Amino acid sequence: MKSIFAIIVLTFLLASCRQQSGGEASYALGEQYDEVMPISRADQLSPPPPPPPPVKELEVVKKKIIKDGRLGIEVKDLESTKARVDTLVKIYEGYYDNERYNNTDHESSYDLKIRIPASNFDRFISEVEKGKGEIKYKEIDARDVTDQFIDLETRLQNKKNYLARYNELLAQAKTVKEILEIQEETRGLEEEIESTTGRLKYLGDLVDYSTLNLTLSKRKDFKYNPTDRDNFGERLKQALSKGWFGFVDFILFVINLWPFWVIVTLFVYGLIRLGKRKAKK
Template sequence: MRILLFGFLLLLISCGQTNSYEDRATIETASDYTGNDLKMDQQQMADGSAPPPPPPPPGENISAPVTKVIKTGSMAFGVEDLGVAKLGVDSLLAVNGAYYEKEEYRTAYRSVAYALTIRVPAANFETLLAALEAGTGTLTTKSISARDVTEEYVDLSIRLDNKLAYLEQYQTILKRARTIEEILEVQEKIRLIEEEIESKKGRLKFLDDRVGLSTLQLTLTEDTDAYVAEEPGVFSRAGKALLGGATNFLDVLIGLLYLWPFLLILVGLFFFRRPILNLFRRSKSS
């Protein structure tokens, strides 16, 4: 029995040593392989023969263009007190960083109104609309639109970059030009490219302005009982008629001045009518 137990223990010990030898060999082989690979990679990088890195995953390191949207709108309100309503709009514009691009006061039959063109930062456009609807007056009309100009903006930016690159190339060519003809030809190319660059820059600036600042057409109207804009009275119409008649009379006189040769002939015939008649009678009697 003791002999069997002793033999079993020897078997376990030998198996453990064998596994340790195999693990050690595996680790040494792996370390040798890693070192060889590292040396080979370094040599390839030094020689410039290393393969290019794998492409990035889809969507990585690709910056999408910023969305460019032009927001415009028009609103009309009926108000009880035009002055108070206008002051309320003034305060809303100050809070939202907006300003009046155009302000027009109108009077009509039994009504007075403000026609306002407002420029407001695009981020505050919806906030201003909500504030106007909440406390300005009775909303009568409303129209809001948004136009995406991202494609146009990106296209213009790419074309502008290309034109700038062309301009740099032609400026380099100009430095190498030798004859007057070559210089004039390259200068004409540069002039045309600079005109296109300025045109594209101007369009991009306009789009940036329209995207950054939204436009709102706002109308405030107050109905009144008084005749704010009355029809002209009888005396006013009579005065206009007299003035119009005098103007027409002067026009006729000026027109007659263009006929002065004919008038001169008629005046001569009037003053010399008797000698002419006597001469005519004598010739007839003879």
């Protein structure tokens, strides 16, 4: 009887231990689940990563182009064509850098050197070509001086930086020798800066204003124009005068050769004496 009672008690104790362990395990799993779930939700609700920063576009360098042109037009009415060109030059904001008029027996012509803003250059040439006349020649050149322009600008900036540094050293100089040496360096830099600035300005002007050498010409009809000649009496006077002056010039030329005549005379005299001596022997 006692053994049966002991078995029952032992069974009851084992069952109680299993329930406690199972509860603790369930509690532990619940805590782990509660710890894991918030992290998972936080990951799901977190904002997306920011997009990569935009790539900066390379700075586009504006091309520096020098445009020049030569254009020759033969017209029938030279003056009216010139007046039309004058009007077009004003419309397209240009100016004459040089203007020359030629008048010969065969033709009359205008040689014009015109400076036109580069933005209006092509339109100006197109308008000139629309006028009445025959185009004899046309030549347009374009030169890219961008690299040269950038190189000059870079050198200019470097020289300005050096000059600023030398000015700082000049303010800190303590002896006359140091001041004189720094002033000598700054003087050379200032001259180089002035020269480079002038070169940049010159290039900029060539880029901003294009040049067109325009020739307007008009042929003339051939006309025989007899040359005026003097009458017989006047021509006779001129002939006598030229003859006399020619004779005088010849006499003076002979006189200028007097040393030669002296040498020839002595040489002939020597030959004569030598011949007489031989004859006596």
